[in-house]
Amino acid sequence: MMRVRGLFLGVCIAGFACGVSAAPLIEPPSLVEQVKAGKLPPIERRIPLEPSRVEGDNLKPGQYGGSLRMLMGRAKDIRMMIVYGYARLVGYDRHYDIVPDLLKSVKVEDGRIFTLTLRKAHKWSDGHPFTSEDFRYYWEDVATDGVISPYGPPKALLVDGKPPVFDVIDETTVRYTWPKPNPFFLPALAGASPLYIYRPAHYLKKFHGRYMPADELNAKVKKARKRDWRALHFSVDRQYRNDNLDLPTLQPWKTATRPPSDRYIFKRNPYYHRIDVNGRQLPYIDESIINISSSKLIAAKAGSGEVDLQARGLQFKNYTFLKRGEKRNNFTVRRWLTAKGSQMALYPNLNATDSVWRKLMRNVNFRRALSMAINRHEINEVVYFGLALESNNTVLPNSPLFEPSWQKRWAEFDLKKANQLLDDIGLTERDGQGIRLLPDGRPLEIIVETAGEDSDQADVLQLVTDSWRKAGIKLFTKPTRREVLRRRSIAGSTVMSIWFGLENGVASNTSSPEELAPTRDGQLNWPKWGINFQTSGQGGEVVDIAEAKRLLELNAAWSVATTAEQRTLIWKEMLEIHADQMFSIGLISGVLQPVVVNNALRNVPLRGVYNWDPGAHFGLYRPDTFWYEKP
Amino acid sequence: MLTYLFRRLATMVVSMLVISFLIFIIIQLPPGDYLTTYIEELKAQGEVVDPKKVEFLRAQYGLDKSMSEQYFVWVSGLLQGDFGYSFEFNLPVSEVVGDRLWLSMVLNFSTVIFVYLVAFPIGVYSATHQYSWGDHGLTFIGFIGLATPNFLLALILLYFANVWFGTSIGGLMEPRFVDQPWTYDKVMSVLAHLWVPVVVIGTSGTAGMIRRLRANLLDELQKQYVVTARAKGLSEGRLLIKYPMRMALNPFIADIGSLLPQVVSGSVIVSAVMSLPTTGPMLLSALQSQDMYLAGSFLIFLAMLTVVGMFVSDVLLALLDPRIRLEGGLRK
Numbered sequence: 005m006m007r008v009r010g011l012f013l014g015v016c017i018a019g020f021a022c023g024v025s026a027a028p029l030i031e032p033p034s035l036v037e038q039v040k041a042g043k044l045p046p047i048e049r050r051i052p053l054e055p056s057r058v059e060g061d062n063l064k065p066g067q068y069g070g071s072l073r074m075l076m077g078r079a080k081d082i083r084m085m086i087v088y089g090y091a092r093l094v095g096y097d098r099h100y101d102i103v104p105d106l107l108k109s110v111k112v113e114d115g116r117i118f119t120l121t122l123r124k125a126h127k128w129s130d131g132h133p134f135t136s137e138d139f140r141y142y143w144e145d146v147a148t149d150g151v152i153s154p155y156g157p158p159k160a161l162l163v164d165g166k167p168p169v170f171d172v173i174d175e176t177t178v179r180y181t182w183p184k185p186n187p188f189f190l191p192a193l194a195g196a197s198p199l200y201i202y203r204p205a206h207y208l209k210k211f212h213g214r215y216m217p218a219d220e221l222n223a224k225v226k227k228a229r230k231r232d233w234r235a236l237h238f239s240v241d242r243q244y245r246n247d248n249l250d251l252p253t254l255q256p257w258k259t260a261t262r263p264p265s266d267r268y269i270f271k272r273n274p275y276y277h278r279i280d281v282n283g284r285q286l287p288y289i290d291e292s293i294i295n296i297s298s299s300k301l302i303a304a305k306a307g308s309g310e311v312d313l314q315a316r317g318l319q320f321k322n323y324t325f326l327k328r329g330e331k332r333n334n335f336t337v338r339r340w341l342t343a344k345g346s347q348m349a350l351y352p353n354l355n356a357t358d359s360v361w362r363k364l365m366r367n368v369n370f371r372r373a374l375s376m377a378i379n380r381h382e383i384n385e386v387v388y389f390g391l392a393l394e395s396n397n398t399v400l401p402n403s404p405l406f407e408p409s410w411q412k413r414w415a416e417f418d419l420k421k422a423n424q425l426l427d428d429i430g431l432t433e434r435d436g437q438g439i440r441l442l443p444d445g446r447p448l449e450i451i452v453e454t455a456g457e458d459s460d461q462a463d464v465l466q467l468v469t470d471s472w473r474k475a476g477i478k479l480f481t482k483p484t485r486r487e488v489l490r491r492r493s494i495a496g497s498t499v500m501s502i503w504f505g506l507e508n509g510v511a512s513n514t515s516s517p518e519e520l521a522p523t524r525d526g527q528l529n530w531p532k533w534g535i536n537f538q539t540s541g542q543g544g545e546v547v548d549i550a551e552a553k554r555l556l557e558l559n560a561a562w563s564v565a566t567t568a569e570q571r572t573l574i575w576k577e578m579l580e581i582h583a584d585q586m587f588s589i590g591l592i593s594g595v596l597q598p599v600v601v602n603n604a605l606r607n608v609p610l611r612g613v614y615n616w617d618p619g620a621h622f623g624l625y626r627p628d629t630f631w632y633e634k635p
Numbered sequence: 636m637l638t639y640l641f642r643r644l645a646t647m648v649v650s651m652l653v654i655s656f657l658i659f660i661i662i663q664l665p666p667g668d669y670l671t672t673y674i675e676e677l678k679a680q681g682e683v684v685d686p687k688k689v690e691f692l693r694a695q696y697g698l699d700k701s702m703s704e705q706y707f708v709w710v711s712g713l714l715q716g717d718f719g720y721s722f723e724f725n726l727p728v729s730e731v732v733g734d735r736l737w738l739s740m741v742l743n744f745s746t747v748i749f750v751y752l753v754a755f756p757i758g759v760y761s762a763t764h765q766y767s768w769g770d771h772g773l774t775f776i777g778f779i780g781l782a783t784p785n786f787l788l789a790l791i792l793l794y795f796a797n798v799w800f801g802t803s804i805g806g807l808m809e810p811r812f813v814d815q816p817w818t819y820d821k822v823m824s825v826l827a828h829l830w831v832p833v834v835v836i837g838t839s840g841t842a843g844m845i846r847r848l849r850a851n852l853l854d855e856l857q858k859q860y861v862v863t864a865r866a867k868g869l870s871e872g873r874l875l876i877k878y879p880m881r882m883a884l885n886p887f888i889a890d891i892g893s894l895l896p897q898v899v900s901g902s903v904i905v906s907a908v909m910s911l912p913t914t915g916p917m918l919l920s921a922l923q924s925q926d927m928y929l930a931g932s933f934l935i936f937l938a939m940l941t942v943v944g945m946f947v948s949d950v951l952l953a954l955l956d957p958r959i960r961l962e963g964g965l966r967k
Contacts, residue, residue, distance in 0.1 A: 310810065
């Protein structure tokens, strides 16, 4: 079945039930006052009866105290605390296996029946019990409520457009049953920006038309200056935005500063469900602080010691600057791996409207020639100090699916072969400057459109320009804006664009392979086919290349596959097609992410992987287990 | 004088109306709206956005209405003191702006004072000691100030302020004072941070002001009444302050009108670079994410500042210089 390890061990992980002698619980010093004053119940009555006991080879049990300072570029980035906190119903562990976290256990039958069991006496951050009622409220009063969700439940809860049957078994057990397997369900719950299938019902009922008398609710709507109660409910019910102080949470830290501000403080959640082997309730660190600063200044501020843990806003090119501040400001810069298939990749638009270009871009030998006329080694040495990977756009070596041949196929710098391929296509005519001519007499000038956000792209494209010239191809860079780039590529005005490579370069066979197939309008190499898939055949254009059709078939086959072997085979075939067909031309990958870490901070891995999903940036390493060594 | 005031006020109202219209059009000019930008961001992070949900959100934010309708809602709100709603912050604009408005005023006011304090003595010195080493030296420094890009100067000063004085980079105060009640330490911290942006924003204004004052004063110094006064035995210092300097003050006051917008717009870029808690960076990010009511309110505020600045300088000039008043009367 699915690679979901330890899901059935939930009971034993929570040492109590297994009879393992548990250390006495230790009250966090920062809460002692409140407990004494009677404002908070003592720790025994705050944590669940079966708390999640944190153990691990690479985890050192720590001590309470300190505050964790971070920087973000915009006020709405306080949602990153939800990402870093990473308390999920189920979450990825360091091996990218999905394990229960908020949940005590998950039972999966046939890949379609999911039974979720909560921890007994688990509580929200305001002390109210977290029970199956919170799941029921979401399903009945939010997801399928005609007023709040006129567009129906979110996509990850639908299989072939059909919602699950939802049952409340008892106070701590709920069940979702689909007619067919739903491989997207658990990954969506474990996501960096997760699918929330529960809500703090006791709080949100105060804003729901079904639970509140109309006049009282209208008064609230008026006071909040909203259009109606739906808009009011919508604005208070955003767990991911993390900006509503009154919304209870299950995360390790809870927002304590009311927006707007330039400095947000997050206090420990006294009801958090995880404890360490010594009986200390996590998180170790009492408060996290996010200072909002211009994103351009983050590197400068990090280098002057204003952060304890920072990766967002830092780029590889800041590495030397940061390194210089290490001694003066008592931090260390660590180099983490990134997990994108490519740091940047060229996307030939197979849906270009210009028929001459479209024909050329659809010619696989043309794409191969373009790739072989790129000197990836030079790019690596010039822009990345030789520390990156000279690879095509495919999975990274630390993915279980990796095969070395995908990295290099059609990606070795060989101008002779590239020129030969171009000649064979029939692009033999050249103009006075040695630039090849298109069949209709125009010069072969490729305009690469960029989102204009990354200055490294300009440097790399300059190097590509030089080597393509030697193959008789002229390259122009056209910086636009992100939305403009998308719109132009969807319209077919773009011939080629540059963007990141595969989103998930550390994919395993349980990750969805949909980004390899034409499934989204945002895919710059075949946006119109993506639209066609998204609209179930109503919009866009029908896929008319055999290999791309095969990718779609394989993608469909993956979601109904029942064994791990089948899934692996499907993944491998899809990656093989990509490596051979060069639907995107990867330029460089494995660019390192500098991470600034305070020297006193413990349990931060020396060399981690910095990725959005799966990974949730630091979330995978559970910042609630980080702690400060006292000097 | 009264009719003069009345006419000026009437023009102000009309200009503000035209400006509000222009602002709204310009904010709407880039393709798409707040939601398009927002959705792009979600997509960039690998999230899949349901098209049906997008439509729902668009209706929630009132972005499905026609442009003229949106404009009317906004302007009628403005007249009632309601600045609209910020999409990005999910709060009414007035709450979002909060402290920023008056911190920008402090910053801009300090800059204007700085410009005057520095420009005045230097300008007078340059004029009275024309073509001396001092004049050449100060002119040289002034031109460098005029030619250096603000943001570059900002970054250099920030770096050295951090390395030498330990001032935290960016912002108007140490991070620990943010959102704290005002204390002596907090004020000191603000002062320790304030000088960098003030110097940076002020340099080009100062340089320009020195040149203008010098030129004006030079003109006056050649006039016959100066020769007469000197012949009557007035001491040089007294003479300078009593007559030509007063005449040369005109551009100083006329400049209030043009200096204000110059300082305010200059401070947008510098504030963004230095991440100051003023209106500048917020205006920039609001424009980028097309958070239209927030951006619109800021722009209206800036326009208001300019229009009022112009008005004040006109009135002051009219009060100060009878020639302006009388000429106004004669033309009628």
